[in-house]
Amino acid sequence: MRYLPHTENDRRAMLAAIDAERVEDMYCDVPKAALLSQPVDLPGHAGEMEVEQTIAAMAAKNLSPSSAPCFLGAGAYRHHVPASVDYLIQRGEFLTAYTPYQPEVSQGTLQYLYEFQTQVALMTGMEVANASMYDGATATAEAVMMACRATRKNRAVLAGGIHPHYFDVTKTSAHSLNIELVHPDSDPTRPADPASVTDLIDEQTSCVVVQSPDMFGRIIDLAPIAEAAHAKGALLVAVTTEVVSLGLLEAPGNQGADIVAAEGQSLGNALSYGGPYVGLFATTQKLVRQMPGRVAGETQDVEGQRGWVLTLSTREQHIRREKATSNICTNSGLCALAFTIHASLLGEEGFTRLARLNHAKACQLADKLAAVAGVEVMNDSFFNEFTVKLSKPAHDVVEALAERGILGGVPITRMLPERSDLENFMLVAATETNTDADMDTLVSALKEVL
Amino acid sequence: MSQDRSRDMSQGRTNVPVGGSQAPATQTISGSKGLEFAEPLIFEMSENGRTGVDLPDVSVGDERLGGMRRKDAVGLPGLSEPQVVRHYTRLSQKNYGIDSGFYPLGSCTMKHNPRVNEKAARMKGLGDLHPMQPVSSVQGALELIDTLAHWIKTLCGMPAVAMSPAAGAHGELCGMMAIKAAIEDRGEADTRTRVLVPESAHGTNPATAAACGFSVDSIPGDDRGRVDLEAFKAKLGDDVAGIMLTNPNTCGLFENDVIDIADAIHEAGGYFYCDGANFNAIVGRVRPGDLGIDCMHLNLHKTFSTPHGGGGPGAGPVVLSEALAPFAPVPYVVHDTNGYRLVEHQADSDAKPFGRLKGYHGQMGVFIRSLTFMLSHGADGLLQASTDAVLNANYLRAQLQDVMSVSFGGMCMHEVLFDDHFLKDTGVTTLDFAKAMIDEGFHPMTMYFPLVVHGALLMEPTESESKQTLDLYIQTLRGLNDRAQAGDADFFKEAPRLTPRRRLDETAAARKPVLRWTEPVEQAEAAE
Numbered sequence: 001m002r003y004l005p006h007t008e009n010d011r012r013a014m015l016a017a018i019d020a021e022r023v024e025d026m027y028c029d030v031p032k033a034a035l036l037s038q039p040v041d042l043p044g045h046a047g048e049m050e051v052e053q054t055i056a057a058m059a060a061k062n063l064s065p066s067s068a069p070c071f072l073g074a075g076a077y078r079h080h081v082p083a084s085v086d087y088l089i090q091r092g093e094f095l096t097a098y099t100p101y102q103p104e105v106s107q108g109t110l111q112y113l114y115e116f117q118t119q120v121a122l123m124t125g126m127e128v129a130n131a132s133m134y135d136g137a138t139a140t141a142e143a144v145m146m147a148c149r150a151t152r153k154n155r156a157v158l159a160g161g162i163h164p165h166y167f168d169v170t171k172t173s174a175h176s177l178n179i180e181l182v183h184p185d186s187d188p189t190r191p192a193d194p195a196s197v198t199d200l201i202d203e204q205t206s207c208v209v210v211q212s213p214d215m216f217g218r219i220i221d222l223a224p225i226a227e228a229a230h231a232k233g234a235l236l237v238a239v240t241t242e243v244v245s246l247g248l249l250e251a252p253g254n255q256g257a258d259i260v261a262a263e264g265q266s267l268g269n270a271l272s273y274g275g276p277y278v279g280l281f282a283t284t285q286k287l288v289r290q291m292p293g294r295v296a297g298e299t300q301d302v303e304g305q306r307g308w309v310l311t312l313s314t315r316e317q318h319i320r321r322e323k324a325t326s327n328i329c330t331n332s333g334l335c336a337l338a339f340t341i342h343a344s345l346l347g348e349e350g351f352t353r354l355a356r357l358n359h360a361k362a363c364q365l366a367d368k369l370a371a372v373a374g375v376e377v378m379n380d381s382f383f384n385e386f387t388v389k390l391s392k393p394a395h396d397v398v399e400a401l402a403e404r405g406i407l408g409g410v411p412i413t414r415m416l417p418e419r420s421d422l423e424n425f426m427l428v429a430a431t432e433t434n435t436d437a438d439m440d441t442l443v444s445a446l447k448e449v450l
Numbered sequence: 451m452s453q454d455r456s457r458d459m460s461q462g463r464t465n466v467p468v469g470g471s472q473a474p475a476t477q478t479i480s481g482s483k484g485l486e487f488a489e490p491l492i493f494e495m496s497e498n499g500r501t502g503v504d505l506p507d508v509s510v511g512d513e514r515l516g517g518m519r520r521k522d523a524v525g526l527p528g529l530s531e532p533q534v535v536r537h538y539t540r541l542s543q544k545n546y547g548i549d550s551g552f553y554p555l556g557s558c559t560m561k562h563n564p565r566v567n568e569k570a571a572r573m574k575g576l577g578d579l580h581p582m583q584p585v586s587s588v589q590g591a592l593e594l595i596d597t598l599a600h601w602i603k604t605l606c607g608m609p610a611v612a613m614s615p616a617a618g619a620h621g622e623l624c625g626m627m628a629i630k631a632a633i634e635d636r637g638e639a640d641t642r643t644r645v646l647v648p649e650s651a652h653g654t655n656p657a658t659a660a661a662c663g664f665s666v667d668s669i670p671g672d673d674r675g676r677v678d679l680e681a682f683k684a685k686l687g688d689d690v691a692g693i694m695l696t697n698p699n700t701c702g703l704f705e706n707d708v709i710d711i712a713d714a715i716h717e718a719g720g721y722f723y724c725d726g727a728n729f730n731a732i733v734g735r736v737r738p739g740d741l742g743i744d745c746m747h748l749n750l751h752k753t754f755s756t757p758h759g760g761g762g763p764g765a766g767p768v769v770l771s772e773a774l775a776p777f778a779p780v781p782y783v784v785h786d787t788n789g790y791r792l793v794e795h796q797a798d799s800d801a802k803p804f805g806r807l808k809g810y811h812g813q814m815g816v817f818i819r820s821l822t823f824m825l826s827h828g829a830d831g832l833l834q835a836s837t838d839a840v841l842n843a844n845y846l847r848a849q850l851q852d853v854m855s856v857s858f859g860g861m862c863m864h865e866v867l868f869d870d871h872f873l874k875d876t877g878v879t880t881l882d883f884a885k886a887m888i889d890e891g892f893h894p895m896t897m898y899f900p901l902v903v904h905g906a907l908l909m910e911p912t913e914s915e916s917k918q919t920l921d922l923y924i925q926t927l928r929g930l931n932d933r934a935q936a937g938d939a940d941f942f943k944e945a946p947r948l949t950p951r952r953r954l955d956e957t958a959a960a961r962k963p964v965l966r967w968t969e970p971v972e973q974a975e976a977a978e
């Protein structure tokens with residue numbers, strides 16, 4: 001067994017050293033009835049090559065977006081990740097380290113978390129950020145719980161344009177804590193209307209949660225919503241599923257957001273069928289002690305040298321136990337590192353260029369699709385993703401495209417099954433990875449299918 | 451000037467001692483010390499107009515931006531690719547990982563992370579799959595999730611598993627929400643509001659119970675490091691929703707009354723949540739399902755070798771009993787004659803899912819790595835691994851117990867707990883002792899946890915360590931203990947000396963938090 005260093009001689013010597021005759025003696029505290037008398041019914045060990053073959057056989061049954069034109073988004077975006085990102089995150093000192101509890105031997109992790117926090121704060125236009133959450137959906141749920149703690153109110157208004165998974169995760173957490181959620185429907189055939197949420201804010205409202213670009217791709221002006229929320233003593237939670245958009249669009253922090261919850265997968269992280277991703281969480285200095293999750297802070301060592309430690313741990317479960325701001329412990333450290341390295345490579349110039357390129361690609365795709373009979377582009381505004389109305393049910397169209405080796409879009413009803421009125425609506429995304437040829441392939445296939 | 455002279459004196463000599471033989475090397479002009487590099491923040495290395503990615507400079511109009519084009523610069527620093535690669539390489543060198551050395555962090559299961567797992571997770575057709583692809587185009591991915599679920603259910607002897615939780619604490623949330631849903635289903639939501647948690651539990655347990663709206667009632671331990679069975683029974687009542695019990699527990703001991711505890715909680719109408727953080731002790735030998743549990747999370751990043759990555763990502767699937775299985779959250783994979791499909795919404799389920807815990811379908815990248823590990827070990831290898839893990843912990847116990855104070859007698863499981871009695875009257879604390887270990891090239895054990903003993907030192911060697919490594923570790927700890935007993939407390943107070951940074955001021959960090967870089971004032975003014 002290649003992962004186990006002991007020889008039989010070692011094992012015998014060690015058993016003797018602990019005064020055990022047999023390994024079973026070590027399990028003397030286990031009730032006899034609970035000890036298995038025979039091995040579990042699973043296959044035996046296998047060599048590395050055989051294991052690779054088994055996994056590769058499963059991989060071969062999937063349609064890989066690396067070989068299929070892919071226009072899928074809906075909160076997870078296919079971007080080109082520079083080779084050095086994946087190389088660097090696989091350095092063993094990053095990959096195989098634990099949470100940096102011993103700062104003297106964890107300065108690498110702590111410094112990159114501090115860089116990550118700064119990058120997230122800059123992109124979102126917020127004062128501070130934490131060291132990551134599991135994903136954008138859980139970050140959103142944590143933001144609502146934090147807003148309820150901070151305002152001591154138990155009601156939240158979630159705009160209709162919130163990603164349905166983000167809403168469902170928030171609803172699941174809110175149920176446990178008796179937080180009342182108000183969630184109006186949204187109509188993708190019309191521009192988003194701020195009044196659809198501002199009218200719902202009352203004195204009992206802890207926060208308003210607005211996603212921009214929203215789940216239909218529409219860009220929302222957060223400022224009037226922030227103003228309406230603040231007037232009633234509520235916080236604005238701004239959500240972003242595509243962090244690259246912040247290279248072109250106004251930062252939520254500049255529009256009055258009190259908390260930003262976002263998905264950071266787009267930078268540095270593989271699509272990986274939905275996880276692991278990296279939740280971004282940013283807020284104001286004023287609210288920092290209500291913030292969930294780990295956070296790295298600057299300090300000095302005994303020689304006066306600058307260094308970093310995990311800090312504000314009195315908010316956390318290992319100190320506060322049932323009074324903690326969150327139960328989160330392990331988060332998305334390595335995904336945060338990938339995010340940070342990709343963002344460092346991009347820098348100001350690369351990040352803003354990438355954002356413009358994405359928008360340009362989406363504009364190009366929107367124009368091409370608008371010219372196809374049976375396709376209507378619904379959005380007045382979008383970043384790299386928009387909603388189209390098709391002449392046939394989107395589910396059937398998507399399946400027919402997949403049969404042709406094209407990943408054409410996401411049916412809205414896959415995310416909102418109760419909205420049968422949106423059966424013909426499909427979400428389409430374009431990024432820097434989509435070539436002109438990809439778009440032409442999609443256009444010709446749609447002409448066949450519709 | 452005096453500084454310059456000291457530099458001159460050091461020329462041509464190695465490690466000129468300053469103030470004693472153990473003092474750090476002298477200061478250098480650059481701030482770097484040989485292979486240990488002084489490394490600024492990326493923000494301090496920036497030049498405008500520099501980038502590490504070549505992208506076309508396209509211009510876009512405002513027509514489709516809804517009037518929301520960004521007005522100011524983001525403020526990200528500009529670096530080239532070689533600068534970025536060197537920067538993060540240097541940062542990595544300031545870290546301790548399992549690849550570097552022995553990492554006996556108790557309850558964290560820092561075992562070897564095989565690289566074939568990484569290769570598998572990056573395979574074309576897995577690592578690049580989009581979560582919203584049509585289900586017909588991801589049959590292999592769903593097969594992989596289903597196969598991993600089968601291994602987990604078989605190893606645990608449980609009928610169902612919820613795969614989506616993203617980490618251990620997230621799995622706890624899943625389990626406790628399932629319990630809450632079951633209680634609501636019975637119409638007892640208003641009355642069953644109390645959860646029993648042993649005082650030795652990890653902090654996530656009470657935090658999770660609170661996040662589910664339960665009140666937390668602490669159960670005392672007995673003098674054998676286990677739950678006090680009588681005290682536990684005395685706390686049972688018709689307001690109890692369940693118990694959250696870690697088994698093997700955080701003292702490294704198997705709860706030998708576990709079946710009685712299960713029977714008693716069930717008789718009282720509550721459920722049994724088992725924290726599976728320590729499953730590595732019993733894989734292939736004991737099935738939690740045979741102990742009467744109702745749900746238990748597994749930390750795939752502990753027991754099944756996926757990298758901890760400096761604090762995640764993990765995955766925390768939760769096995770469920772027949773009683774709780776109907777309440778498992780969406781999404782889940784179903785296998786029928788038409789192949790695999792995903793149930794993504796409560797309305798599409800024929801059961802009673804309590805909701806959704808995260809975006810999409812779970813930590814696929816972690817699933818691939820874990821399944822790769824399971825297939826590599828097989829049933830026989832997994833049993834041998836858990837056995838070796840327990841053997842290694844007992845070996846440490848046996849070889850150290852004459853000089854260090856083992857908290858509880860008898861055989862331990864995969865980790866062994868010491869307290870600070872052996873340091874009494876030496877002036878050396880658990881923290882000092884741990885910091886001295888760093889200078890010896892070992893990562894410290896878990897300190898001050900669990901809270902049930904004074905100055906806890908919890909060591910978990912895992913199955914990955916050879917006898918040679920353990921022997922050197924034992925020899926080192928014995929030597930350090932000799933030094934402590936000899937009254938050399940200052941040696942410990944000053945540790946670590948040989949690390950990129952020495953002891954850091956955590957109090958100052960918390961009192962006046964500096965959580966991000968900001969441009970120094972004089973620079974900002976000069977730029978204007």
